[in-house]
Amino acid sequence: MARNLDAKCRQCRREGEKLFLKGEKCYTDKCAVDRRSYAPGQHGQKSGSRLSDYGKQLREKQKTRRIYGLLEGQFRRTYAEAARSKGVTGERLLQLLETRLDNITYRMGFGASRTEARQVVRHNAILVNGKRVNIPSFQVRAGDVVEVADKAKAQLRIKAAAEATESRGFPEWLEVDAKALKGTLKSLPARADLPSTVNENMIIELYSK
DSSP states (O other): OOOOOSOHHHHHHHHTSOOOOSGGGGGSTTOHHHHOOSOSSTTTTSOOOOOOHHHHHHHHHHHHHHHHTOOHHHHHHHHHHHHHSSSOHHHHHHHHHHTBHHHHHHHTTSSSSHHHHHHHHHTTOEEETTEEOOOTTOBOOTTOEEEEOGGGTTOHHHHHHHHHHHHHOOOTTEEEETTTTEEEEOSOOOGGGSOTTOOHHHHHHHHTO
């Protein structure tokens, strides 16, 4: 399966903000964005040229795609599904991204980053309503119970990620038992509960052209 192999810290620096792609490292003084707050590459430190409206929209889409770890085709299909859905397209787009199984696994603290959470899912370590699901793009619905399989509960990386996430707090739309490594999607997140760093309107404008 195709993957984005670009260095995680370079992706954050390219967008000029933390995308939290490296787990706990992003919360320390080793974060590349904190140490070098300019774009990577030979011309990264040059004071930037002003972006056109199209350039701003493209950067917003790329940033959002990188946050959730999707390739272009996957992201475009998710947008198309959001556009077909009832409700506000931008909010539905973010809801679809947030309720992917790999993202829910990350939000519940069963992986230190979305990349690690995706790996946990791929390795058959996650159950949804008691059934093993190893598809990262699987859409979790309100009321679904997501938990770590018994054989995987002893993994130190999962325990460490759960403890770290619990210390920072879980989203209001999730109910999580960090010790049991189990959680429930209480309801679809409202826009106010979703990342404020993402401007979904720019993405809609980009795809509407």
